[in-house]
Amino acid sequence: MIFFRKSRFLLLVTQELSRKYTFPLLMGFVLGFVGMVGFRRLSPRIATEIAIPTVRVGLVGDVNPSSLPISIQELISQGLSRLGPDGSPQSGLATRWEATDSGRTYEFTIAENAKWHGGTGVIAADINYHIRDVTFTVTSPYSLRATLKEPFAPFLTLVSKPILQTGLKGMGRYRVSQVRLKGEAVQFLRLDPVIARSEPVREYRFYRTEIAAATAFTLGDVDVLEDVSSPGTFSDWKNASVSASPRFDRVVAVYFNTKDPILGEKTFRQALGFAIPDFGQERAFSPIAKTSWGYTDAVKKYDSDPIIAKKLLTQAKVASSSASLTITTFSQYIDIAQKIASAWTALGVPTSVQSVNQIGQFQVLLSAQPIPADPDQYPLWHSTQTTTNLTGYVNVKIDKLLEDGRKEQDQEKRKKIYIDFAKRLVEDAPAIFLYNPTTYTVTRKK
Incomplete structure (x- = not known):
């Protein structure tokens, strides 16, 4: 009897609640049902999204949107040309080009099926390079003319830079x-x-x-x-x-201030070169990248040899007894600089090391420099380039080779020019090229 009364009471309560809250209960049921169906339909999509692999990369450097690493830019977009493994220009957005007027004019034909990430087709008017002394003219929706003030053989390397619109759209x-x-x-x-x-x-x-x-x-x-x-x-x-x-696109080298009274003599610089120890990294023998079409291995090699170094030092006009040097470098190269300083001191040339945050005046500079994709080295070694020619190097023959290398359009002829350039520069030793720095990639195992 008691059980029956309790059951009847619960039934009455339930009926009253149902009557009073019919609409909220009905809406709750409908929303719950819709939610269940929606979740079942969306769950495969959610699972798929979760399953998309993601590579999370850490890089060192201060970059802004316009100076992203080239490896990232090339994922986002492309240039009129692209560079092959040896630095030779190949087809990029431009399917073909023709150089005329001794290299002063380039006619580009661009691909008609290329699309911006927004979905619109790429046309010649979208090309937004800003290169000094170069004028770009649209000649048709898919044709572009570049007019240079003077012939410049590395021009196709310049237009390999990926083209980006505002907002990093490529x-x-x-x-x-x-x-x-x-x-x-x-x-x-x-x-x-x-x-x-x-x-x-x-x-x-x-x-x-x-x-x-x-x-x-x-x-x-x-x-x-x-x-x-x-x-x-x-x-x-x-x-x-x-x-x-x-990294074959970088070189660590010892740069001599050739205006310094002690370092102005080639024989003395060569003696210092032969005294430098080996550092166990990929040896560099030239300012031109080993991977470049313009590279040659047939240059003077400053392999560590204290005997040759001592012999050359005795032949030098500089009095080694009164000579002393200071190597200027950055914190990451202090250990290397100390080893070089010890070797030169042992040779008979007392040498000290100083660490700096930026390049200023120096006798000897130990530093890493980027190697351009094209073998053109005009900014680094031509006597007129007082800002970028760090060593103050002056050599009339080197100047002429660098000038000719920029004008010559035939790659095989250019290669001969740069082989001659490399041989003469390394022999003259305004710098001793040490090694291509090794860099590392660290990957977390799955």
Whole structure:
């Protein structure tokens, strides 16, 4: 009887609540049903999105949207040309080109099927290069003329730079989906493949120092560190792999101030070159990249040889007993500089080392420099280039070779010019080229 009364009471309460809250209960049921159906339909899509692989990369450097690493720019877009492994220009957005008027005029025909990430077709009027002493003229929707003030053989290298619209919009296989700035510096960049799920999403985080980048890897903020100068302790990690590769687009060298009374003599500079020890990295013998079509190995090689160094020093007009040198360098090269200073001191030329934050006046400079893709070295060694010719080097024959190399359009003839240039420059030794620096990629194992 008691059970029956309780059941009847609950039934009455339920009926009263149902009558009073019919509409809210009905809406709750409908919304719940719709939500369940929607979730079942969306769940495969959500699972797919979650499953899209993402590569999270840490890079060191302060970059703004217009100075992104070229490797990233080439994912986002392309230039009129592109550079092959040896630096030779190849077809890019331009399917063909023709140089006339001794290299003063270039006629480009661009691909008609190229599209911007927004979906509109790429036309000649979209090309937005700003190159000094070069005028671009649209001759048809898919034709473009470049008129140069003077012949400039490396011109096709300049137009290999990927073309980007405002907002980092390009025509490459990746599009920029997110960018975060701090001031003008890029802190975070996300690239999504234009064809969904055809390639991994790529996320880049930029750090000011290698220590900060390594910390981010340790904390799990990134899974790859690219282009770091040292693997640090990651070589010992069981869940990380480290790969090393020489950077043939950079060279570490000793640059002599040829205006200095002590360093103006070639024989003395050569003696110093032969006294430098080997550093166990990829040897560099020339200012031109080993991978370049203009490279030659047939140059004087300053292999470490104290006997030859001593012999040359005795032949030098400079009195080594009164000569002393200071090597100026940056913090990352202090150890290398100290080894060179010790070798020169042992040779009989007392040498000290000073660390700086930027290049100023120097006797000897130990530094890394980028190697241009084209073998043209005019800014670095021509006597008129007082700002970029760090050594103050003056050589009439070198000047003429550099001038001819810029004018000559035939690549084989240019190669002969740069072979002659490299032989003469290395023999004269305004700089001793040491090595192509090794950089490391650290990858977290899955």
